[in-house]
Amino acid sequence: MLTKIYNIKSLVTYDDDKNDIVIQSPKNIIIKDGTIESINLKDIDIEVDDEINANDTILSPGFIDSHTHLIFASNRADDFSKRISGQSYIDIANSGGGIKSSINSFRKTSKEEIVKDCEKKISFFLKNGTTTIEAKSGYGLSVEDELKSLNIIKELNEKFDIDLVSTFMGAHDFPPEIKDKDSYIDLICNEMIPDITSNNLAEFCDVFCEQGYFDIDQTLKISQCAHDYNLKMKLHADEFNDSGAAFIAGEIKAVSADHLMKSNELGLRNMAKNNVIATILPATTLFLGMKTYANARKMIDFGCDVAVASDYNPGSNTIYSIPSVMALATLYCGLSINEVFKAVTFNAAKALNRSHVLGMIKKDYIADILFWDINSINEIPYWFNSDRLTSVMKNGKLVFQNEIN
């Protein structure tokens, strides 16, 4: 199947050969079976199966959201109401809200109901330009319920155009029925990880390495087990306190460490040395009403590649629009427009080990392309919402067209 995109205003992408954001003005782009076959500066005479008129729009790579907790059952609007009346995230967790209320509702809700609800959420992501989503388990916290969560991700990935990348996060919290924390680490290592990997249900393993959740020793134990079973590591690192998690992310050569609001210099430098992607999640900082954002400028100065993701989840952030998250990263985290653009395309692909096929508009890359009614990429965070997005292409197929445009 050959498709031609024509009438292109310009094409904006990170270019790994030039290590910069580049603007090109091709006459057309040819896509073969969902993959970019050629980007042509001159008109070429070739017979194609489908022609797509870009209507003088700017083309960019599809957004990659490399950190979400998409798979949950009920919302936590009650927690939100408690928070705005003065209770902290940790106070709410200690009084039965927080992650534990999501665990209760996830366990009680059928797989079919959760799949149905996730279908709706996925369409919201797609309409806002996200073409690949990382999705974590972590609201089940029993062997059966973690498998349920990862099977939902698998089903959604098979059923829908959008690509889901699956992360096992049994180490999101300790389940309420477990009194002895070490026995839960044993359950993760001796039952969950072997079961999940034998069913090929996850690519990554993530641990909430934070005071009050999983300490350094527990994180190292889970990471060693994940390594033995060929799961790549991610860490939730130093969100509320400096637990030394950024440094550990470097030691275990995690693919990414995420949050990093309280990380120290030694930790960030160790991440840079070990090529750990620093993923910042500014929408969560905003949603929690916190004042201090992750300092992405400092991370770049220390040599880290920075990715920006939503952290969409029922408790601490329901913002999923990448243009909105980009605006926050430029306003509060010290990123330039070019840096934030790279952070949600190429660097986000790196955070998912997919920068060889995703994150750029380039020959042999998957044709995940956004069409924008704008004059420059400055307008993507500037408009804050995604209204200027006219069409979304996934795997060479138009999957969304904005009727207003």
Ligand SMILES: [Zn+2]
């Ligand atoms: Zn998270």
